[in-house]
Amino acid sequence: MVRQLGQLEAAVMERVWSADAAVSVREVLDALQQERTIAYTTVMTVMDNLHTKGLLVRQKEGRAYRYRAARTREQHAAEYMQNVLASGSDRTATLLHFLEQMPADEVAELRRALDQAGNGEAATS
Incomplete structure (x- = not known):
């Protein structure tokens, strides 16, 4: 189960995700x-x-040691979102409340991604 990162954990992961290669x-520390x-x-x-x-390999x-992320930032975020959705007693209601808070342009982007996924295409942004 993926949990929300603490402030320092998130700062470290941001540095690792932003790096082009494994980091020491x-x-x-220098960053x-x-x-x-x-x-x-x-x-x-x-x-x-x-x-x-x-989270790190x-x-x-x-x-x-040299470290790199075990998953991309996007994969980590998706797994975290999945856990949040699963934590509600009504998954559909939780998702709907989330969607209500999204800006219209992001909802439109989500619709395009869902259409692409429904057609067997990989979603890209």
Whole structure:
């Protein structure tokens, strides 16, 4: 089950998702330190926790690890949305309330994606 990320977890995942390749703790730390004061060990612990939770994959390189996301940002968001929908007692009502809050242009985009999916096409944006 995917749960909502904490503030620091989300900041770390944003850095990992934005990277072109696997990243080290030091690289994530350097990026985060542009916005806040944070310790190396804190970032290392968060990244290890994200690995344990299955959000990051790591590979040993020398004495350190390099990390990459186990799923894309979009795949993670979709899985989280699925869990939120499943948590309501009435899945259809939850979905309808969600749709009511969407701007009209996003609803139109969703309709196009559903039409494409119904025709066996892959949705692209």
